[in-house]
Amino acid sequence: MQTSTLVLFLFVIAVFAFYSSQNRSISIAGKLGGIRKLSSLPSYYGTYSVLLTLVPVLLFISLWISLDQLVIERLVVEKIPKEYVPLNTSDYQLMINKIMSISGGIIKNDSVPSWQLDAAVRMRQLSVISQWSITCLSIFMASILVYWGFRRVSENFNARPVVETIMERMLLASACIAIFTTIGIIFSVLFESIQFFRKVPLFDFIFGLEWSPQTAIREDQVGSSGSFGAVPLFVGTILISLVAMVIAVPIGLMSAIYLAEYANTSVRAFAKPTLEILAGIPTVVYGFFAAITVAPVLRDFGESVGLDIASESALAAGAVMGIMIIPFISSIADDVISAVPQSMRDGSLAMGATHSETVKRVVIPAALPGIVGGILLAISRAIGETMIVVMAAGLAANLSINPLDAVTTVTVQIVTLLTGDQEFDSAKTLAAFALGLMLFVVTLMLNIFALQIVKKYREQYE
Amino acid sequence: MSKDNRKKIRESLAKRNRSERHFQWFGKLGVILGLAAVVLLFVDIISKGSGAFRATYIQLEIEYDPDAIGVLDVNDTEELIFANWQNFAKKSLRDLFPEVTKRGEKRKLNNLVSEGAGFDFRDQLTQSPNLWGTKETLWILADDDIDTYYKSWLDDDPFSARLTSEQIKWIDQLHSKGLIALKFNTKFFERGDSREPEQAGIKGALIGSFFTLVLTLLMSFPMGVTAAIYLEEFAPKNKWTDLIEVNINNLAAVPSIIFGLLGLAIFINFFGIPRSIPVLGAIVLALMTLPTIIITSRAAIKSVPPSIREAALGVGASKFQTTLHHVLPLSLPGMLTGAIIGMARALGETAPLLMIGMVAFIVDIPGGFTDPATVLPVQIFLWIDSPERAFVEKTSAAIIILLSFLMVMNFIAVYLRKRLERRW
Amino acid sequence: MSNSKLSQSISTDGADPKISEQVLDVEKDLLSMESYSTIGNNLVEDAKMSVRNVNVFYGDKQAIFDVHMDIKKNEVIAMIGPSGCGKSTFLRTLNRMNDTIDSCVVSGEVTMDGENLYDPKLDVVELRARVGMVFQKPNPFPKSIFENVAYGPRLHGLADSKVDLDELVENSLKKAGLWEEAKDRLHQPGTGLSGGQQQRLCIARAIAVEPEVILMDEPCSALDPIATARIEELIEELSQNFTIAIVTHSMQQAARVSHRTAYFHLGKLIEVNPTETVFTMPEHKLTEAYITGRFG
Structure with a gap:
């Protein structure tokens, strides 16, 4: 049976379990003189049965599925003559893939060596066995559990607290997914990064001035050691983020101030959602806008005034990124400005301050922590933004702080290093994870710091 | 007030009023520039893509x-x-x-x-x-x-x-x-990708997006809602809960490409899930949208007044029954709104999908959750990279379609919020 | 105001139901009246501020009806009345703070030393420097104590030098009775002070620009009795130099600090008389009902 069919079948069993237990509890209640004689409502007995059946069986199935590939692989490789088994991990993976393709029937089996064919046949047999055993085992398990649940129904057994405890545990498990995600992220970037730093020293990576990740495919190629100095990437990232901030902060802040302090309701009702459209536009669209429209316009403009603007200039990518971030800043600023109590404004206005003096000297200083927090979050966003820079910024790692030059960023390099054909253990792909680690650490610190500031600020006026 | 002081105030007035006008003018300029960016973006894309x-x-x-x-x-x-x-x-x-x-x-x-x-x-x-x-x-x-x-x-x-x-x-x-x-x-809506611009269509990407999104919703909505319920209704106030909270808030701000790395290292290399398939895309996108859904769902639960809970507990309902019978139904509209917004974000997301191989050139229209597929934004990215000029037009058209979907989703979210959400 | 709400606002606890009914009748008359006249001596000879024909609207709701009144120089005038009677709204017309509310429209004439405050040519900045205000809840800016007091003088350019400013701040704090408590912590945030100190800081801030009139909108309602007593003493001291209009919820306070008392009811100015008269033999039935505690 296919796994999906199996799961579906188990759900059918679960429905059966629910009704059988519920009906049993009702019939017991009938003999005793009404449902009130039971410790719990009939539906709780049903739910108890369902949970008792589904939770262990589904856990069992997922455990099996996550392990059976590995086990099958081991068993298959065991039977392959030693001389054919490559020691190199990537070649090994290639061999496994080939055998899988043959056994799946993707590669026609007339032109492959016999040992591969044997392995493929064995793999196929083992998969079928695995599939059958899991089907039989899980249905067997489910039947026993259904019966057990059914037997446990009695007027003295209080199913409700048990059901609720299990449910609460399940809720807790859901909440923990966030933690597992974070752990998963840390593991995925950390392990590969450690491997990378074994090949390239951490110091060279963080302080090296040259980035050219092209390593040799063959040992005998020349000039192909590759250098992994990430400074040009860091500088490029900072440069583009800076351009973005120079555009987004004033526009976002001023529009937030205008909308919160000056605009009448109808202007606000129109302008606020319209600006927020910008936040909903996918980044790939901004990338298109930057690469197809803004960059050529800037380059042509540069030509006409005699400036040499690269067609993949930091300016174009940064400017469009700035547009993307405007609504982010303006909505956070709007929030924090609106959170400043009206009594502050009244106090200032009653002193004879003009509206702008009130805003500049009282409202903004009062809202400053919130605004700074918002800007930090926006910076973290700019640093981590990928599509705009992948499409509109350069690939070559120039160490430059001139926004008219083409620079590259951390995210661009991650994408370039990891898309296209690569082998997993090469320094090139590992470098992407090292960059990912840097990106994660920096944005994490910015986020924690910024969220802390914003939280403190909110508490102050609550 | 002394004559002297009044004179000083009078004298300062002209300058101060001028600076007031300038300040207002700057504010207006900020709004106008922001709105101009919206208009420019849309005009540019529509004029390029309508053809x-x-x-x-x-x-x-x-x-x-x-x-x-x-x-x-x-x-x-x-x-x-x-x-x-x-x-x-x-x-x-x-x-x-x-x-x-x-x-x-x-x-x-x-x-x-x-x-x-x-x-x-x-x-x-x-x-x-x-x-x-x-x-x-x-x-x-x-x-x-x-x-x-x-x-x-x-x-x-x-x-x-x-x-x-x-x-x-x-x-x-x-x-x-x-x-x-x-x-x-008609071909544009009937075909998958192609090297020939005139033959290329977005059906493959649309179907791929559909499969991915359905799975994303199926994974992230139940997880998000249950996590939110736990955190709002059941979680004890302790260090662990704080840690989960900080975690969720941080995850919401982690760059999306990091989730792609997670998918690549954990799900492809460790668990051995094949590349390019909607299931994998959905797992990554679900983990990515989960924090958003948890945060909006918690806000929705918070907006249910405590008096409702007290009323239910007062007639002898258990904590769980109170949550299931009262809090959840009342906060569901808010949660749905959050889910739609999260899905809109997932629909437009590109970067993490590049990491997990959904950028492959795929001509066939995917027929299921485990067929290699690409999604709409990634298709857009692929077409921009193509040298043929005609692809610019295709790209813009695909963007128009993507944006229309997003708009519809957002309208539904706004509508839901207006119609179903209760003000207490 | 709808009739049902109106009856809610009248507390009948422990009062003779007959008298309450009479009061209700008077109130109904008041509601239906097109025009009315204020009882007592609402107009005086040497007026600092004069209010004529003033009506205030919030959107299409009228909050203040046709008020005529004078405020004498260097007097303390108290405005009392049940909540929602418009006394705070009225106070805010005197320094045009109502301008900050979009839907609010004021008609009629308010003059100070013969100058019309609602003259379009008049700059509201100058007006508010001349008519200071203290609010219900202490609202120090999130700055240091010094900066709070220096705020007004800095805005208007009243101090020519740092020494001037220091002196001005010190004097204001002294006048507000806060100097002794604050002199060692001038550069700590004003929000760190206690509620009563904060309110005195706000008074110091208001008098730092030497206004001619100080408006106080229930300045003690958020304070404990001891802090309230300090502020009341302060008001008495300040009345030697300033004209003070105070809105208060507490009749005892009005009786303690004010020279004259104005009674507002449903947006109408019912009676203005010397405080003693108002509290011993009020002329109007509604005033009597209020001071004997029949309204909340």
Whole structure:
């Protein structure tokens, strides 16, 4: 049976379990003189049965599925003559893939060596066995559990607290997914990064001035050691983020101030959602806008005034990124400005301050922590933004702080290093994870710091 | 107030009022620039992309003569597969312009129609073999260079860089005979990706996006809602809960590309899930949207007043029953709104999907959750990278479609919020 | 105001139901009246501020009806009345703070020393420097104590030098009775002070620009009795130099600090008389009902 069919079948069993237990509890209640004689409502007995059946069986199935590939692989490789088994991990993976393709029937089996064919046949047999055993085992398990649940129904057994405890545990498990995600992220970037730093020293990576990740495919190629100095990437990232901030902060802040302090309701009702459209536009669209429209316009403009603007200039990518971030800043600023109590404004206005003096000297200083927090979050966003820079910024790692030059960023390099054909253990792909680690650490610190500031600020006026 | 002070205030007034006006003016400028960016973006994309919904077609009289494509036996499937189906169109073109005899010119003439026309003939004849030997007048899709030229020519700004003067002359002639025209581009909605711009469509990407999104919703909504319920209703106030909270808030701000790395390292390399499939995309996107959904769901739960809970607990409902019977139904609209917004974000997301191989060139339209697929934003990214000019138009059109979907989703979210959300 | 709400606002606890009914009748009359006249001596000879024909609207709701009144120089005038009677709204017309509310429209004439405050040519900045205000809840800016007091003088350019400013701040704090408590912590945030100190800081801030009139909108309602007593003493001291209009919820406070008392009811100015008269033999039935505690 296919796994999906199996799961579906188990759900059918679960429905059966629910009704059988519920009906049993009702019939017991009938003999005793009404449902009130039971410790719990009939539906709780049903739910108890369902949970008792589904939770262990589904856990069992997922455990099996996550392990059976590995086990099958081991068993298959065991039977392959030693001389054919490559020691190199990537070649090994290639061999496994080939055998899988043959056994799946993707590669026609007339032109492959016999040992591969044997392995493929064995793999196929083992998969079928695995599939059958899991089907039989899980249905067997489910039947026993259904019966057990059914037997446990009695007027003295209080199913409700048990059901609720299990449910609460399940809720807790859901909440923990966030933690597992974070752990998963840390593991995925950390392990590969450690491997990378074994090949390239951490110091060279963080302080090296040259980035050219092209390593040799063959040992005998020349000039192909590759250098992994990430400074040009860091500088490029900072440069583009800076351009973005120079555009987004004033526009976002001023529009937030205008909308919160000056605009009448109808202007606000129109302008606020319209600006927020910008936040909903996918980044790939901004990338298109930057690469197809803004960059050529800037380059042509540069030509006409005699400036040499690269067609993949930091300016174009940064400017469009700035547009993307405007609504982010303006909505956070709007929030924090609106959170400043009206009594502050009244106090200032009653002193004879003009509206702008009130805003500049009282409202903004009062809202400053919130605004700074918002800007930090926006910076973290700019640093981590990928599509705009992948499409509109350069690939070559120039160490430059001139926004008219083409620079590259951390995210661009991650994408370039990891898309296209690569082998997993090469320094090139590992470098992407090292960059990912840097990106994660920096944005994490910015986020924690910024969220802390914003939280403190909110508490102050609550 | 002393005379002296009043004088000082009077004197300062002009300057202060001027700075007040400047400040307001700056504020207005900020709003105007922001709005201008919105307008510019939309005008740019719509003006670039609206053309792609119509394509240039050439009317040709096609004779389904087996000889023309070098087929001896129309029932021999092997032969039919290797037949030169494009010849139907070539022959018809040559009949239309008998004066073209030179080899090079002939090739240019053949290039007027799309390379993919042959496949259409094949499909047509495989489906209804009784057409063999008959004649049919058809509108055949033109080549992308012709399409680009014809559209720009109609706009009085001809882009002829990729055409020869003969080709331009032929198009003129076709135009004067009424044999070339712009028609609604059905292929764009019926096809998967293609190397030929005029053959490329977004159906594959749309279906891929659909599969991915459905799975994303199925994973992230239940997880998000249950996590939110736990955190709001059941979680004890302790360090662990704080840690979960900080975690969720941080995850919401982690760059999306990091989730791609997670997918690559954990799900592809460790668990061995195949690349490029919607299931994998959905796992990554679900983990990415989860924090958003948890945060909005918690806000929705928070907005249910405590008095409701107290009322339920007061009649002897358990904590769980209170949550299930009262809190959850009352906060569901808010949660749904959050879910839609999260889905809108997932629909537009590109970067993490690049990491997990959903950027492969895939012609076939995916038929299930485990078929290799691409999604709409990634398709857009792929097309921008293509050198052919005609792809710019396709890209913009795909963007228009993507944005329309997003708008519809957001409208639904706003509508839900207005209609269903209760004010307490 | 709808009738049902109106009856809610009248507390009948422990009062003679007959008298309550009478009061209700008077109130109904008041509601239906097109015009009315204020009882007592609402107009005086040497007026600092004069209010004539003033009506205030919030959107299409009228909050203040046709008020005529004078405020004498260097007097303390108290405005009392049940909540929602418009006394705070009225106070805010005196320094045009109502301008900050979009839907608010004021008609009529308010003059100070003969100058019309609602003259379009008049700059509201100058007006508010001359008519200071203290609010219900202490609202020090999130700055240091010094900066709070220096705020007004800095805005208007009243101090020519740092020494001037220091002196001005010190004097204001002294006048507000806060100097002794604050002199050692001038550069700590004003929000760190206690509620009563914060309110005195706000008073110091208001008098730092030497206004001619100080408006106080229930300045003690958020304070404990001891802090309230300090502020009341302060008001008495300040009345030697400033004209003070105070809105208060507490009749005892009005009786303690004010020279004259104005009674507002449903947006109408019912009676203005010397405080003693109002609290011993009020002329109007509604005033009597209020001071004897029949309204909430």
